[in-house]
Amino acid sequence: MGILRLAHVDTRTPDLELSTAYYTEIIGMNVVERTGDEVYLKCWDEETHHSLRLRYNARTGMDLFSFLVETEDDLHDLERKVERYGCPVTRVSKGESVGQGESLRFEIPSGQTMELVADLDKPGGLLGKRNPAPVPPPGMTGIAPPRIDHMLINAEEVGEAHAFFTQVLGFRLTEQLLDANGHKLGVWLERSHSPHDIAIVNGPNGALHHFAFWLDDWDHVRKAADILAFNGVQIDQGPTRHGVTRGNTVYFFDPLGVRNEVFTGGYQADPDFPTITWTEDNFGKGLFYYENVISQRFLRMHT
Ligand SMILES: [Fe+2]
Known part of the structure; x- marks a missing residue:
């Protein structure tokens, strides 16, 4: 089976x-x-240990x-493939x-x-x-989202990142954005039969654009926007709908400027x-299907 799903995102914050x-x-x-300078968090419906780790560091990112991969054999098979790629x-x-x-770590072609x-603690x-x-x-x-859903990272060479994720890691391409010459500017990739587990869009190597929490329906997205606005959280875009994935969404920023999203819907x-x-x-x-604009803020991200 190979890769199953997004397990966790590990971020840095200057204000833990x-x-x-x-x-x-x-x-x-x-x-x-909690450890000395790290906090591990999970959503209420997640079975495994954590989906977000915050680490104190002077630089946000x-x-x-x-x-998560299914078995130890899958892990070692992927290790060989990643090393063979270089x-x-x-x-x-x-x-x-x-x-x-045990885990494997490597720098992907876009620098992240x-x-x-294969082995996550499972407190339930x-x-x-x-x-x-x-x-x-x-x-x-x-x-109170039930779980984390997907993430978007940037790459200077989206075509190269796409080749790595599909040919080496076995992701499937659901959607792509092409420029007038047919070069890839964005790719949406899945392993879990959702519209995307990870997306890669043209931008600086090493950058995190956002990570997204799943909500169960559109009404929860609307309520999320109410909670964000009530608490003075900076909303980037939405509530609205993506054309890509067909999902309903709100983009917003955490207090240190890391973009978050709540997301629901989309196809199988x-x-x-x-x-x-x-x-x-x-x-x-x-x-953004209703607005039909690419906001300049969409281009902001963290490395
Ligand atoms: Fe997203």
Whole structure:
């Protein structure tokens, strides 16, 4: 099976307490574990140890992003493929990272550090697995998304990043953005039959554009926007709909300027899903379908 899904995003923050307060009180994640300069958080329906790690550092940004693979054999198969491509792989032993076993880390062609891991601690979600309620208890704090969903990173050479993710890591291409000469400016890639587990759009190497939390329906997206506005969180765009993925969305910024998203809807991508192509002259609708604009703020990101 190979790669299953996004496991966690590891970010840096110069104000660990402020970031922790935001992700717990506004987003509604729960703190799972703290070390000296790190905070590990998860959403209420996530089974595994954490989906977000905050680390104190003077510079805001992303340390790495991590994908779960199904088996140890898959992990070692992918290690060979990544090394054959020419990316040196570092093995991180069990016990070196909080909440997980052995993992592989490597720099992808667009400069971000990616991790693959087959063994995540599994404390379980809020509802349990025996006669569970279908919804969390009333009175949850903040937006309270059930889980993390996807992320978007930047690449100077999107075609090269696309080749790595499809040919080496086995991702499938659901949608692409092409310039007038047919060169790739953006790719949307999946392993979980969703419209995207990761997207890669033209921009500076090494950058994180955003990571997104799943919400169960459009009404939750509208309520999320109410919570964000009430609490003075800077909303970037939305509530609106993407043409790409067909999803409903709000883009907004955490207190240190890292872009977050809440996302719902979208189609189911079958394994034989034919790739959707967007042309640059129509991408306003691809990005924000109702507004039909590419805002300058969309181009802001963190390395
Ligand atoms: Fe997104």
